[in-house]
Amino acid sequence: MAASDRLVPVERLCWVCDPAQFRFTSTEEFTNLEGSIGQERALAAIEFGLGMTNNGFNLYLAGEPGTGRSSTICSMLRRKAKEEPPPSDWCYVHNFDNPDSPIALPLPAGKGGELAADLRELLDYVRVNIPTALESKEYETNRVAIIETFQEKNGEMFADLEKEAGEQGFALQRTVSGLVIVPQKEGRNFTQEEYDSLEPEERERVDNLGRELTEKLNDVLRQVRENEKALRDALAQLDRELGLSAVGHHLNPLKEKYAGFQKVLAYLESVQEDLLLNLEDFKPQVPPPQIPGLKLPRQEPTFERYQVNVLVENDPDRGAPIVSETNPTYNNLFGRIENIMQVGGVATTNFTLIKPGALHRANGGYLIVDAREVLINPFAWESLKRAIRNSEIRIEDVLEQYRFMTVVSLKPEPVPLHAKIIMIGSYLIYYLLFYLEPEYRKFFKVKAEFDSNIKRTPQLVQDYALFVASHCRKEGLLHFDPSGVAAVLEHAARLVEDQERLSTQFMELSDLLREASFWATNGGAELVDRTWVKKALDEKTYRSNRLEERLQEFLADGTILCDTEGSVVGQINGLSVMTLADYTFGRPSRLTVRVTLGRAGMVNIEREVKLSGPIHDKGVLILTGYLGGKFAQDKPLSFSASICFEQSYEGIEGDSASSAELYGLLSALSGLPVRQGIAVTGSVNQHGQIQPIGGVNYKVEGFFAVCKAKGLTGDQGVMIPKINERNLMLSDEVVQAVQAGEFHIWSVETVDQGIEVLTGVPAGELQPDGSYPEGSVNFLVNERLKSMVERLRKLGKPDEKETAKGGGEGEAS
Incomplete structure (x- = not known):
C-alpha cells in the first residue's frame, strides 16, 4: 500500500x-439552563444519596475542578429543599441549676426569635412593676405588720423572763457578749465581795437559780431565732406573693403559648422561681460611698440570665437550609464560645456569647464543604466524624487538652444533628480517604462521579x-x-x-x-x-506562549538541531509535549540510533544517565521483544544499539516515542534513510502494533510550526497512530495547510506501515519459507542481523594455543 x-x-x-x-x-x-449538562451518572448518585435518610449516607462529589460539582449540587438542593419542612430553631438559655451548662431549647421555625422577644418583654415588665410593687403602701403595711407581730412575740417572751428573774432576785441585762442573768441586791448587781461573803448554802442557791434562769434565757433566745427564721419566711412569702402578683399574670400567658414544649415550660418555671428568689435585685440600688479623689463604679445587678440566645433561627417559609462553608475551620463548623476581656485582663463569658457554626445553621438541611479544606484544618475532620457518629453537635474548647491548667468555661448542652453532609473534592482525596481512613466508608457511603x-x-x-x-x-x-x-x-x-x-x-x-x-x-x-x-x-x-516562540526561534535558526528536509539513516524526528502551568505545546526532538557489533543489546542513553522515567524505559525494552519475535526465530540477536534524544537536557517520560525509536533502529539496521520531513509519534507493543498516545494535536501543531518557520515544502507532515484519528482537533492553520497540500497527516496501525511511509520502501511480509522479499526493509534488517551474528562468531573463536590449554570460551551464540 x-x-x-x-x-x-x-x-x-x-x-x-x-x-x-x-x-x-x-x-x-x-x-x-435548568440543571447540569450530561452528568447522568452523578445526578443519579446524588438523587439516591439525598433520598436516603439513614445515618451515614452522606455524599462525596468526586471530579476535577470546573466540572460543575458545586453548581450542580446547589441547584439540586435548592429544588429539593423547597419541598422539605423547615427545621427547628435552637436557643441557648441559662441553666439555673448548673450555670456552667447552658440548656439547648428546640422550637418550631421562627419561634426562637419570639421566645427571645417574650423574655425581653417580661424582663422589661418586671423591672418596672416589681420595684413599684415593693414600694407600694399595701406591701409596706403588710411587711410592718408581720415584723411587729414577731417583735411583739419576742418582747412578750423577754418580758416574762425578766419578770420571773426579778421575782427570783435576778435581772436580765445586755452586755457586750449578749444577754446575761445577773443576781440583784437592793436594786443593783451583786459585787464580787458580796457574792464571796455569802454562806455556801446561799451561794449554791443563787448559782442554781442563775443556771435555771440562764437555761430559760437560752430557750428564749432559741425561740427568738426560730421566730426570726419564721419572720424571714413570712417576709419571703410576702415577697413571693407580691412577685407572683406582679409577674404571674405576665408569665402565665407565656406558659399557655408554649404549652406544647415541655422543655420551654420547665425553663419558664425556672425563670419564675429565680425571679421570686431574687426580688431584691429589682430594688433601687444604693450607690456606694464615695471616697474623695476616687470614683467607685456603681454596681448594677445583671439580668443576662433571663435572656435567650437564639443560636439558629429558620424561616418557616423557606424550607430546609442549605449552607456552603468555604472555610471549614473547627470554630466555623461547630461554633465557638466568645469571651469578654475585663479590666486587668480577666476574660469572662456567659451563654449569650455562644455562637453557632455551619453545622448548627445546616441542621435539618444540607451542609456543603470542600474535602481538602476540611482535612487541612486542625480538629475539623475528627470532630466532623464524631458529630456524625454521635448525631450531635457539641461546642467544645478543643485547645483545652493542650493547656497546662484547666480554664473554667461553659459546657453547652449538645444539639442533636440531623443534616446531610456533602463533601466536594478530587479523586485523589477520595481514594486516600477510602483506603487510609477506616471510618470514611461508614459515614460517606455515596460517591457521585463528575466526568470531565x-x-x-x-x-x-x-x-x-x-x-x-x-x-x-x-x-x-x-x-x-x-x-x-x-x-x-x-x-x-x-x-x-x-x-x-x-x-x-x-x-x-x-x-x-x-x-x-x-x-x-x-x-x-x-x-x-x-x-x-x-x-x-x-x-x-x-x-x-513566550517560551514556545523562543524554542521555535532556536529550531528555526539551527540552535536546536531539527531537519525538516532530506533523508538520514538512523535519525528521526520524535514529538513531545511540554506543559508549563496553564499552557501546553508540542515540540520536535531529534532522535538518533547507532548500531554496532556487540551483545549489549538496546542501550537507552537517557536511562543510563537517569533522565528517563520508568514508562519510557519500558517502551525501549519492548523494542527488544519486537525484534526478537520478528528476526530471532532462527538466530540469536547479537548487536549493540544506542538510542538517544539529542539536545535533551530534561527528564523524559512516556512511551509515545517508542515507535520513533523503533523506526530509527530499523533504519540503522537496514541502512535505509528516513525522511526528515516526517515527525513520528505513537507507542508500540511487542507485536508491532502502533498504540494511541496523548497530546496528538499539540504534537502535530508543534512540528507544523517548525516546518513553517523553515519553509513548507509539501513533503512534510506527521505520522500518528490510526486510533488517534478521532482525537484530531487541529487548528485552522494546520487544516488549511493540509487542504492546500503543504502539509500532511499520515496514520498507521503497524510498524511495517510506518516504515514504508518513512523510507518509501516496502516493509516486506514474512514468506512461508521464513524469509522476507528481497529488497524490503525487513529483508535488509534480517540480513544485517545475520551478518552481525556471523562476524561475532568469527571474532569469538579462540586460537589453537588457548584451546590446547583449555582456556577457550567455546563458540559464541
Missing part, C-alpha cells in the same frame, strides 16, 4: 460544528447553547450567534482531544465566554461570532 493511502482525509482532521443546526439568531432568545468529558449528542449540543445563554445573561455578557456557539463547542472538543466527546470543564469554557465577549465589545460588535471566539483563543495563546 502506497504512503498516500495512509494520508488522513482533511475532513477527519477536525470536527466542525455546523451552526445551521441551531434554530436561533442569538442566545438571548433562550431561557436559562461526555459523549457528544444532538441534545447535548443544544444544552451547551443553553449554557452559553445562561452564562451570558447571568454575567451581563454579549450574547453569541450560532457561529460563536459552534466555535465554543469545537473548543470544548479540543479540550478533551476527541471529535466525539465534549469537555465539561465549564470553568474554562466560562472564561472563554468572558474573553470573547470582551474582545467583541472592544470591537463594537453586537453579538459574539466565531471570529471573536477565535480571537479570544489566539490572544490567550499569545499571553502564554
Whole structure:
C-alpha cells in the first residue's frame, strides 16, 4: 500500500460544528439552563444519596475542578429543599441549676426569635412593676405588720423572763457578749465581795437559780431565732406573693403559648422561681460611698440570665437550609464560645456569647464543604466524624487538652444533628480517604462521579447553547450567534482531544465566554461570532506562549538541531509535549540510533544517565521483544544499539516515542534513510502494533510550526497512530495547510506501515519459507542481523594455543 493511502482525509482532521443546526439568531432568545449538562451518572448518585435518610449516607462529589460539582449540587438542593419542612430553631438559655451548662431549647421555625422577644418583654415588665410593687403602701403595711407581730412575740417572751428573774432576785441585762442573768441586791448587781461573803448554802442557791434562769434565757433566745427564721419566711412569702402578683399574670400567658414544649415550660418555671428568689435585685440600688479623689463604679445587678440566645433561627417559609462553608475551620463548623476581656485582663463569658457554626445553621438541611479544606484544618475532620457518629453537635474548647491548667468555661448542652453532609473534592482525596481512613466508608457511603468529558449528542449540543445563554445573561455578557456557539463547542472538543466527546470543564469554557465577549465589545460588535471566539483563543495563546516562540526561534535558526528536509539513516524526528502551568505545546526532538557489533543489546542513553522515567524505559525494552519475535526465530540477536534524544537536557517520560525509536533502529539496521520531513509519534507493543498516545494535536501543531518557520515544502507532515484519528482537533492553520497540500497527516496501525511511509520502501511480509522479499526493509534488517551474528562468531573463536590449554570460551551464540 502506497504512503498516500495512509494520508488522513482533511475532513477527519477536525470536527466542525455546523451552526445551521441551531434554530436561533442569538442566545438571548433562550431561557436559562435548568440543571447540569450530561452528568447522568452523578445526578443519579446524588438523587439516591439525598433520598436516603439513614445515618451515614452522606455524599462525596468526586471530579476535577470546573466540572460543575458545586453548581450542580446547589441547584439540586435548592429544588429539593423547597419541598422539605423547615427545621427547628435552637436557643441557648441559662441553666439555673448548673450555670456552667447552658440548656439547648428546640422550637418550631421562627419561634426562637419570639421566645427571645417574650423574655425581653417580661424582663422589661418586671423591672418596672416589681420595684413599684415593693414600694407600694399595701406591701409596706403588710411587711410592718408581720415584723411587729414577731417583735411583739419576742418582747412578750423577754418580758416574762425578766419578770420571773426579778421575782427570783435576778435581772436580765445586755452586755457586750449578749444577754446575761445577773443576781440583784437592793436594786443593783451583786459585787464580787458580796457574792464571796455569802454562806455556801446561799451561794449554791443563787448559782442554781442563775443556771435555771440562764437555761430559760437560752430557750428564749432559741425561740427568738426560730421566730426570726419564721419572720424571714413570712417576709419571703410576702415577697413571693407580691412577685407572683406582679409577674404571674405576665408569665402565665407565656406558659399557655408554649404549652406544647415541655422543655420551654420547665425553663419558664425556672425563670419564675429565680425571679421570686431574687426580688431584691429589682430594688433601687444604693450607690456606694464615695471616697474623695476616687470614683467607685456603681454596681448594677445583671439580668443576662433571663435572656435567650437564639443560636439558629429558620424561616418557616423557606424550607430546609442549605449552607456552603468555604472555610471549614473547627470554630466555623461547630461554633465557638466568645469571651469578654475585663479590666486587668480577666476574660469572662456567659451563654449569650455562644455562637453557632455551619453545622448548627445546616441542621435539618444540607451542609456543603470542600474535602481538602476540611482535612487541612486542625480538629475539623475528627470532630466532623464524631458529630456524625454521635448525631450531635457539641461546642467544645478543643485547645483545652493542650493547656497546662484547666480554664473554667461553659459546657453547652449538645444539639442533636440531623443534616446531610456533602463533601466536594478530587479523586485523589477520595481514594486516600477510602483506603487510609477506616471510618470514611461508614459515614460517606455515596460517591457521585463528575466526568470531565461526555459523549457528544444532538441534545447535548443544544444544552451547551443553553449554557452559553445562561452564562451570558447571568454575567451581563454579549450574547453569541450560532457561529460563536459552534466555535465554543469545537473548543470544548479540543479540550478533551476527541471529535466525539465534549469537555465539561465549564470553568474554562466560562472564561472563554468572558474573553470573547470582551474582545467583541472592544470591537463594537453586537453579538459574539466565531471570529471573536477565535480571537479570544489566539490572544490567550499569545499571553502564554513566550517560551514556545523562543524554542521555535532556536529550531528555526539551527540552535536546536531539527531537519525538516532530506533523508538520514538512523535519525528521526520524535514529538513531545511540554506543559508549563496553564499552557501546553508540542515540540520536535531529534532522535538518533547507532548500531554496532556487540551483545549489549538496546542501550537507552537517557536511562543510563537517569533522565528517563520508568514508562519510557519500558517502551525501549519492548523494542527488544519486537525484534526478537520478528528476526530471532532462527538466530540469536547479537548487536549493540544506542538510542538517544539529542539536545535533551530534561527528564523524559512516556512511551509515545517508542515507535520513533523503533523506526530509527530499523533504519540503522537496514541502512535505509528516513525522511526528515516526517515527525513520528505513537507507542508500540511487542507485536508491532502502533498504540494511541496523548497530546496528538499539540504534537502535530508543534512540528507544523517548525516546518513553517523553515519553509513548507509539501513533503512534510506527521505520522500518528490510526486510533488517534478521532482525537484530531487541529487548528485552522494546520487544516488549511493540509487542504492546500503543504502539509500532511499520515496514520498507521503497524510498524511495517510506518516504515514504508518513512523510507518509501516496502516493509516486506514474512514468506512461508521464513524469509522476507528481497529488497524490503525487513529483508535488509534480517540480513544485517545475520551478518552481525556471523562476524561475532568469527571474532569469538579462540586460537589453537588457548584451546590446547583449555582456556577457550567455546563458540559464541
